[in-house]
Amino acid sequence: MTSTREERVENALQQLLERLVPPQTSDEDEATADQRWDEANELARNHIDAEPEPGVVEDVNHAANKIKRRLLADGNLEARAKFEGLYSRLLSQPVLGQKWAILYFMLRVAEGREAAVNGHDYVEVDGPDGTDGEEAEGIEDEDEPENERAYDEAFARSGLPRISQSRGPDAPTPPPPLRDRAIPGRSKIQQPPEQAAEAQSNGVGNPPESALLRDLPFTLQGLSSTNLNFSDKQSLKLPAALPVPLISLLHTLAEPSLLYRSLSDYVETPDGGLVSQSLRSAIGLELRSYLRLVATLEGQIRRALSQLDENLPNGGLGKAGVTLKRCVIWTREATLGLRLMSLIVESSRGKKGGELISLIHSFSSSHGDPFVHTFAERLLEHITRPFYNMLRAWIYDGELEDPYFEFFVSESNDYEDSGATSVWEHKYRLQKDMIPTIVTEDFANKVFLIGKSLNFIRYGCADGAWVESYSKDASRELQYGDTALLATSIDEAYKTVMARLITLMEDKFALFSHLQALKKYLLLGQGDFISLLMESLASNLDRPANSQYRHTLTAQLEHAIRNSNAQFDSADVLRRLDARMLELSHGEIGWDVFTLEYRVDSPLDVIVTPWASKQYLKVFNFLWRVKRVEFALSTTWRRLQTGARGVLAAVGDKLGPDWKRARGGIAEMVHFVDQLQYYILFEVIEAGWEGLQKAIKKPDATLDTLISAHTSYLRSITRKGLLGGGAVNFTTQLHELLKLMLAYRDAVDGLYSYSVAEFTRRQDAAARIDTRTRAGRWGITEADEDGAPSPLFPGNTARGGRGGREARADNVDSPIPPLLPLSGSSENNTLDQLRQRLRSLETEFKAKVNVLLGDLAYQPDVDMRFLGVVMNFNEVYEPIRRRRAHGKGREGEGMV
């Protein structure tokens, strides 16, 4: 076999030389040509015999990579791509046994050629990342110790790119720890003796690298070993007397070790919420895979060490393929992972639940490094598991399973247990900072609402059975990454739950009929009922507040209900209606303290909140007052109208102008009150009701929209109904106006009594004249004429009927004689006072209306401006702006 091999080598070599050595030229003698031939022959033989074995470790990939790098260094990407194609084809060829050698050979030739072209200079042919000068050295001096080269090869930076290339996602080569198998027979390589010295001078200190390698797996697991001792938690003690390069390598290797130590400590700690527990377990998993890597590494190291030739000073470490440097490279990716985890652990301190998830999500969503991204995604999958469990319990059962307060919904402990409102508004809270970034805020709001509604259905509406069946039907597993499914299931749950809640509100709790009833009774929608109530209560309420009794009030209420259309309302509604008195305060009359009340109980008071009840009450009180003034004014008006044909007509000569004026005043006020009432009832309340109906009937209504619709309904009523606080306080103005009207009515009533008295006096006088005339005496005596005509004391004057003297004599037996002459002037005084009072009240009223109209005219709300216009449609009043003028508005001349 050997002979044939040698023959073949000989044969091939000869032929090769024939091709390479230039043939004999014409002007050259045979001897020279022969000599040249011989020289070449000898040279070839020398070379080949001198180096029977290649000086580098056989490695196809290595050679190929070198070629690639070379091509890359030339900047020829196309060539490189082409080479890769060729190379893969070559690998698939079965014929060659020494592919790497051929490649290596070609590379060498190419390099040699280049060197030749460059005039035999040392040529830097390596990649842009610097060089070890290995190839060039190999050419220039053949005696370069092989060991040196091998050492270089192992530690060479030229080795690095290959491994990093294998990291590329499309690299066909297996991962580094697996690929660099120890090749048997490698240690057979003979080493020239002079390498020993070289190796020593290379700086292998004590302990030797092989010992360090042996310890390395332990170090990587965070365990102390003979040479590498963990002095405390955070530091690794390196042996002294190591050469600097080894120290720096060990520094790099110490990083994963220390990180592993601290991380495994962290994993061991028990405290923290569910999410951080799952973070721990996820990190634990990662650490386990790190340990797997360490185990592989250990295997490699063991195998390599067992193949070491102990006789060699450096242990032939370079040949074994496992060196500290290699270990650094193999652990590089793992180190990155560990580093990332420790970063996460560091920054997760003090964070929990959603914040923690957000933190890790930020690594996966906003970090540019794909490695970090995938790593964080992997972690997220584990970490979000408890979160999704909580989410599931929340959106399907309406229960908060969150022992560590990690969910973005939290139960607030300090809500006062005062019924459903608190359950809805305050029992649960949305914690904005706990919303993990994996869900949007919109989504979180939806989730919050779903759970809250479920909870409310269960506890507020006592419909636990439905919740149970719902959760059985709809519940499904939620998981990270399945965004579409999550979104659809949330939407579905949202729709179902909201629809259910609205149905419950409508059907079971008759929300709408209650709202209707509130409008009817508290906002005076039911006219007949209200007027009946007012009529029946009027006499009662005129008395002071402290003489009001609740039972009389409720009796009157019953009466009003039974005699109006209200009796046809459902019993449930009527049951809630109640009359009561407000807090008593001194000097008030029944009108001020009377109020109607509509009781709303548990689940419904989510919508008709205490605040809303208060608003209703406020509106009712105001409307009741207006109604009362209207009632009073119309009573008086009625009296005037009936009186005008009888009593008043009789005294028309004396009081006619006064009555004309008083009628004008009353009419003006009636107009005012009517407009005000019309405005509030129709423009404000009905319009608001319309809006509320619309909002409620919307298909996608939720409890929240109901609540907000109802709130805005009430708000618009109070604001437009001139009850809201604002820049202008209409409430006080109106109250003053109403008070003025009542006073005016009183004055008019006074005038009426005066008129009646006057009328009676005149009748008496006429009757006396009649009797006297019939008796044959003078109808009017002197006494009658100069005795002041006193309608209040007709009897006195009638009995007199004689001269002043007699009258004076009569006075003796009269109980109040001195008053007689005075009575006439007091009569006139009373009339004057009445007139004056009427006039001043009228003036004041007009002035106030002017101010009110002035304020109304500058309101932003169009309805309120409209009220101003309606009240002053014929421009009787001159609205004034409050800022500029505060004087009296001039009385309007025309009457309304």
Next chain:
Amino acid sequence: MPVADDDKRKAARETIDILHEISTLLNTNLDRHTLSYCVSLIENGVNPEALANVITDLRAQNERFEAEQAKAAAQ
């Protein structure tokens, strides 16, 4: 020796083709024949490094020789 001699030859030719392309890519200036001799040498266990050195040296020698020839011609 494999039985399918024909196949083998074909495969060998293909291999040589590939290698030749690579060598062109690398600018080795080896022609097909030279390359196939080299391949067979290497296949027979010759150290590729040494062989590369031989080729380089021989080329250098040739150059020297040609230079001499040119000089002689010029003279």
